[in-house]
Every structure is written in structure tokens, then in C-alpha cells.
Amino acid sequence: MTNVEFALLLLAMALASYGCRVAGFVAMRFVTITPRIEAALRATPLSVMAGIVAVAAMRGGPAEWIASASVLVIMKLTGQDVLSALAGVAIIALARWAGL
Amino acid sequence: MSEAVSFTRAGFGRGFRRGAAFGLGVFVYGLAFGLVADQAGFSPLQAFLFSLVVYSGSAQMATLSILVASTSLTASILWSVVALILVINARYVLFGATLRPWLSQVPPLKAYSTLYILGDGNWLMSINAYENGERDAGFVLGSAASPCLAWLVGTAAGSVMGGYAPNPRVLGLDFMLIAFSAAMMVGMFRQKSDWGVMAVAVVAALGVAWLGSPAWAPVIAGIAGGLFAWMRFTEAESA
Helix, strand or coil: CCHHHHHHHHHHHHHHHHHHHHHHHHHHHHCCCCHHHHHHHHHHHHHHHHHHHHHHHHHCCHHHHHHHHHHHHHHHHHCCHHHHHHHHHHHHHHHHHCCC | CCCCCECCHHHHHHHHHHHHHHHHHHHHHHHHHHHHHHHCCCCHHHHHHHHHHHCCHHHHHHHHHHHCCCCCCCHHHHHHHHHHHHHHCCHHHHHHHHCHHHHCCCCHHHHHHHHHCCCHHHHHHHHHHHHCCCCECHHHHHHHHHHHHHHHHHHHHHHHHHHHCCCCCCCCHHHHHHHHHHHHHHHHCCCCCHHHHHHHHHHHHHHHHHCCCCCCHHHHHHHHHHHHHHHCHHHHHHC
């Protein structure tokens, strides 16, 4: 790949990537944020999170299940998100090391 | 909703420190990307520029898998790279939309710079912080900046250190974002009606993943949950 080709590739990738990052923000400019829209916007993150966890559980095995369940319990008990997530990472590393 | 939004150095600092929780995981993934880019024949500078303009681990890795098989750049390769990035990063369209109430109240330059380095973990943290009363948009930029820095340093290090990069999976770091999502989910759960939203999202995500498009799963889950909340709004209001 020549330098010109690489520059062209970079430009195309930059446009695609930044395009995704700004598209939703720009589009919402033309939407009046009514309480109803706000309810939808608030439900969206929760839905994305639930989707991420569900797909990981579906595609993973016992290690993913144990670690995910542990995170939910630790978060419920402590209320500390960073602590809970790091504990989940440690638990899954251990579970995989144990061959689960 | 329309409480005063600020953009301060203190907010940036708070976000930066919170975002640093993702630092190690993102750094190790950066190492892995640098390593793969090196093996695909890209120079350290090229790998770094790659990370600087795309800044999305999954999209960059997938792009490399297309590029590694090609010696020169054809229009068809260029289009497939663009299509791939659009599909994998479609979730950012949703992330940007949900940040509108917050970022639209700061000067455009600040808002659009923040969006440039928006990341998954940083978005989760910011939405959660907003729910808990944070109104300083510097927080969004700060919590985006620390993982982004880790990604760039990781890429540079990985592309020069070659085969010494550790495997993120062995360290459990591939689970970081999932673990964080699970924790945030508990943290953001507010009311009984949230169960319905989550049920709809889970069904949508599993359906899409089962059909073989895991990249679309979080996007479709987000749209399905949001739409569900929108449709039953009047009912929830009267309850």
C-alpha cells in the first residue's frame, strides 16, 4: 500500500467512524425532546446494557455466567460499579484458569 | 431536564479519574491491535494513525482482517472497509442521540470534540453520572479521554513490542465492558417498569445475535427498549 493509498484509507475510515459518532447527536437536533422522547432516551442505555450482558451470556459458558451473576450480586450489595466490574474481571480470569 | 449544564476543568478531572477504570483493559487491547497491525505489515506510525482516526477496537480489528489479504487499495476494498465500520459502530449513532440533552447545551466545538473520542465504557459512565445528577459536560470529555489515551499508548507500544503483548482474554479483560454493563444495569434500575424495558431488550438482542449479527445486537436492543418505553409512555404516566 502506498502512502497516498494509506492516506485515502485513513480519510475514508475517519469519515465512517466520526460519522457514526455524530449522526445520532445531529439527528436529535431536529427532534423536540418531549417527556415521551425523554422516556425513550432514558430506556435506551438500560436496553443496550441488558443486550450486551444477554448476548455475552448466550455466547459464553459457565465462566461468563458465574462472573456476570457475581457482578450483579456484588453491585447490588456494594453499589460500587468500578469495584463490581473489576471483581467480575478477576472472577472470570480465575474461572477460565480453572478450566470452566 | 433543562438544568444548567457546565463544562469545567473539575468536571473533566472527575471524568478522567472515573474513566481510568477502563485504562488497563483498553491499554491491553491497544497492545493487541498494535501487534496485529504490525503483523499485517503496517508501520508503528500507521497503526497509531489508524487508532487515532477510527478509535474502535472491534472495528479496527475487523478492518485489518480485510486489509491483510490485499496488497493494494481498490475501490471495492475501500467500500467494504467503510461498510464494516458503519455496521460495527452503528451503536454510536444511538449513544450520540442519548447524549443530546446534555451535550447540546455546551458550545459546538466542545460537544463535537467530545463525540470524536466517545467510547463504550465512557458513554455508560456518563449516562449513569447524568442520572445521578452530574451536569458538568467536562465529565463526558474526561471519561472519554483517559481510555482514549490508554488506547493510543497501547497501540504504539504493541506495534513496537511485537510478540510480547499479553492475551487480553487470559487476563479476563475482554469481560470488562460486559461486567461494567451488568454493574451499571443494577445501578440504573429505577422502577418496576424497567423490567419490561429490559425484557424487550434482551429478547431483541438474543434474536439478532441468534440470527448471526452480534454487532447489531446492542443497537437493536437499544432501539427496541427505547421504542417500548416510547409506546407505553401514557400508560406509565397515569400509573
